[in-house]
Amino acid sequence: MAGGERLNVGAGQDRGRGVPGFLGRRGPGRYHRLNPLTKATLATVTAIGAVVVGGLLGPALLVAAAVLLPALAAGVLRRLLLLAGLLALPIAISAFVVNLFFFPGGADVLFRVGPIVATAEGLGFALEILARILAISGAVTLFYLTTHPADLVVDLERRGVSPRLAFVANASVQAVPAMVERAAQITAAQRARGLDTEGSIWRRVRGLVPIVAPVILGSIAEVEERTMALEARGFTRPGRRTLLWAPRDSVPEATVRWLMLAGLAGLVALRATGAWPG
Amino acid sequence: MTLALHGVGYRYAGATRPSLLDVDLVLPHGEVVGLVGASEAGKTTLCLVASGLAPRAIGGQIRGRVTLDDEDVDAWPMHRLSQRIGIGFQNPANQLSQVTESVFEEVAFGPMNLGLPRDEVLERTWSAVDALRIGPLVERDPRRLSGGQQQLVAIAGLLALGPDHLVLDEPTAQLDPAGTRLVADAIARLATGGASILVAEHKTDLLLDVAARVIAVDAGWIVLDGPAAEVLADPAIEVLGVAPPAAVRLTREAERGGVPAAARARLAEALAK
Amino acid sequence: MNASRAPELRLEGVTYAYPSGVVALDGLDLVVGPGERVALVGQNGSGKTTLVRHLNGLLRPASGRVLVGGQPAASRSVAQLAHLVGLVFQDPSRQIFAGSVHAEVEFGPRNLGLRGADLRTAVDAALDRVGLAGEARTNPYDLGESRRKLLAMASVLAMRTPVLVLDEPTTGQDLRAVAIVRDSVQAAAAEGRTVIAISHDMEFVAETFDRVVVLRSGRVILDGSPADVFGEAGWRALSSTYLEPPAAARAGVRLGLGSTPSAAALVAALSGHAGRPAQ
Numbered sequence: 001m002a003g004g005e006r007l008n009v010g011a012g013q014d015r016g017r018g019v020p021g022f023l024g025r026r027g028p029g030r031y032h033r034l035n036p037l038t039k040a041t042l043a044t045v046t047a048i049g050a051v052v053v054g055g056l057l058g059p060a061l062l063v064a065a066a067v068l069l070p071a072l073a074a075g076v077l078r079r080l081l082l083l084a085g086l087l088a089l090p091i092a093i094s095a096f097v098v099n100l101f102f103f104p105g106g107a108d109v110l111f112r113v114g115p116i117v118a119t120a121e122g123l124g125f126a127l128e129i130l131a132r133i134l135a136i137s138g139a140v141t142l143f144y145l146t147t148h149p150a151d152l153v154v155d156l157e158r159r160g161v162s163p164r165l166a167f168v169a170n171a172s173v174q175a176v177p178a179m180v181e182r183a184a185q186i187t188a189a190q191r192a193r194g195l196d197t198e199g200s201i202w203r204r205v206r207g208l209v210p211i212v213a214p215v216i217l218g219s220i221a222e223v224e225e226r227t228m229a230l231e232a233r234g235f236t237r238p239g240r241r242t243l244l245w246a247p248r249d250s251v252p253e254a255t256v257r258w259l260m261l262a263g264l265a266g267l268v269a270l271r272a273t274g275a276w277p278g
Numbered sequence: 279m280t281l282a283l284h285g286v287g288y289r290y291a292g293a294t295r296p297s298l299l300d301v302d303l304v305l306p307h308g309e310v311v312g313l314v315g316a317s318e319a320g321k322t323t324l325c326l327v328a329s330g331l332a333p334r335a336i337g338g339q340i341r342g343r344v345t346l347d348d349e350d351v352d353a354w355p356m357h358r359l360s361q362r363i364g365i366g367f368q369n370p371a372n373q374l375s376q377v378t379e380s381v382f383e384e385v386a387f388g389p390m391n392l393g394l395p396r397d398e399v400l401e402r403t404w405s406a407v408d409a410l411r412i413g414p415l416v417e418r419d420p421r422r423l424s425g426g427q428q429q430l431v432a433i434a435g436l437l438a439l440g441p442d443h444l445v446l447d448e449p450t451a452q453l454d455p456a457g458t459r460l461v462a463d464a465i466a467r468l469a470t471g472g473a474s475i476l477v478a479e480h481k482t483d484l485l486l487d488v489a490a491r492v493i494a495v496d497a498g499w500i501v502l503d504g505p506a507a508e509v510l511a512d513p514a515i516e517v518l519g520v521a522p523p524a525a526v527r528l529t530r531e532a533e534r535g536g537v538p539a540a541a542r543a544r545l546a547e548a549l550a551k
Numbered sequence: 552m553n554a555s556r557a558p559e560l561r562l563e564g565v566t567y568a569y570p571s572g573v574v575a576l577d578g579l580d581l582v583v584g585p586g587e588r589v590a591l592v593g594q595n596g597s598g599k600t601t602l603v604r605h606l607n608g609l610l611r612p613a614s615g616r617v618l619v620g621g622q623p624a625a626s627r628s629v630a631q632l633a634h635l636v637g638l639v640f641q642d643p644s645r646q647i648f649a650g651s652v653h654a655e656v657e658f659g660p661r662n663l664g665l666r667g668a669d670l671r672t673a674v675d676a677a678l679d680r681v682g683l684a685g686e687a688r689t690n691p692y693d694l695g696e697s698r699r700k701l702l703a704m705a706s707v708l709a710m711r712t713p714v715l716v717l718d719e720p721t722t723g724q725d726l727r728a729v730a731i732v733r734d735s736v737q738a739a740a741a742e743g744r745t746v747i748a749i750s751h752d753m754e755f756v757a758e759t760f761d762r763v764v765v766l767r768s769g770r771v772i773l774d775g776s777p778a779d780v781f782g783e784a785g786w787r788a789l790s791s792t793y794l795e796p797p798a799a800a801r802a803g804v805r806l807g808l809g810s811t812p813s814a815a816a817l818v819a820a821l822s823g824h825a826g827r828p829a830q
Contacts, residue, residue, distance in 0.1 A: 019396075236355070
């Protein structure tokens, strides 16, 4: 059973006409087939919640419950750990090191590295920061691994977002790999004309113009043509457009979303008023 | 439905000179018309004006009238006009929306934009898919298809809007021989089905196959307009910068080379097959 | 520049696969001698573009080797090989960056170390050859698409490399531009340079080059003069990769005149040599 909503369309006399079965087919797991807004809400609530909640235990519990458990259920745990880890790595390392050694007011010394001192307070704080970074990275990665970008955009469009806005959002995301590929092609062409991509920093900076300029100029020319093609297909018609499918939503899911948001609001309130120790 | 241009002139935004000058052109229903000319002679401009993209999508100044069945269309917005006249371009990838994951959704893009009832969207999409024979491709990601296949998807996407006229600006210019064959065959099939098409091309052999009539443009004017075989055999087109079909070129070379008439006749016969 | 100075190009057992897994070259062998005019033909995906990118080091073979002038290409960087092999890409918008035609054409030779009078001569000669002499200060994006493509070619012609490689130089071009490309190929060959062109236009190939190499699935399936490749003996191999010989060749065979790949050959066979097949 596919995860997309499809009305029964009586159209077409042939068997197999009407909405093709492969549209909106998502999976493989049940978690994947959740409404993208639900998954997005979970990611947002987890990320913000991890920052807001105090101590080490809070973020750790959040990560376990809202990131690792769903990832396991969705069958993406291994990829998630890899990807989230890679994503967080640069920030995590620097944040950890900075806090371990340079935490202001740290007195309880753990060990020394030359003139630099690692303190217990520093370690504690560093771990807390690390937990938050991992929580945010994990939440975002989980969303990315279990949701098609198009699904979120279509869902938003169904809920009333302007189709043109939705299109721009979708196209922008999809445009990134195309731009990267274009930059690679351009680099090849300029190297073939003797552009030196090794050598001094100054040389390499100067070498950016012959690469960046065509990316921009070429993209502009392309955008013109693509805009014309879109207009030729009725894109500029005001109003909503007909959707052939949209990700399924349900009352229980909507309820869960509201509960998550309410929970986050409550957490923020508790922290703000100092009622929750942190 | 007859598409006609009456005394049409057009100047691109920011240009110092017009690209089209006083064009009178009648494109009746059910005719396939070829359009030839050197680069920058005005082929693309003519296509843009005939389809309404000029001035609606790109600005610029237009003079004269464009009519459909004698009704002036200058007040029509693009989305209304695109249901009467479809326009395709030479770069296949640039015509895709880039936001669909299946050919089916890509072809359905136009009808979806028009907000038509779901049944109608589906019916038109399937109908366009059938017309271009891309049924086997409906599940594929349009961005991963070959250039020729993408061009077919683009044309299907235009047909799904239900236009009376198709304007194709050099559809095979960027395709390899296999892709060119794919698109040329599709155009020929649409032609036998009674479609009204204006197709600009450098490949005059292709035009000889599909077009009944050919127009030649030069410096913004229409300088020749007549039956395809006649116009493409006219020595004037070479002066205009248009390569004649192979058969014409070879018989002409044979004449210049002093080949006797009998041998030339046999050559013409061999080329006609 | 004389013929002995153009380096020999040699590919031995070259295999290359893209990161996506697609095997573009499959144990390919090819030797191009100094001063040859070679056309590379084949459907998209047959390996033509991949092959030419091995000639200037943009791609390095996964196995096998590439020799330029007897030396392994692997021992030289792309910037170094650019002195020997000039490659014109198919899409000018993936290359043009300067604000003027002159600056664009100057970029290549300047990178190669040309200065002063030498540089000026190289640039002027290249602009002249493609018919853009009067547009030195024009912005490339104010030229039409067709002339921009010629500009891209000029910017590599100005580099004066002993080997010139053109990727689909006539695609989408009108009669006048095709003539310019053909003249440029002939001029380069007359100076003793090696010219290699990828093309879909069999007419252009038959009329302009003395050797045709047909690729399919990363291998050479046919290699010879236009008369060989487009003669009846070559048709089966050509059709196996969905290529058609030029009309002159087909007419020649139908008329029993042997292999007449170009208009000139066909006319020669028809006039005054009736009964003797053209070679």
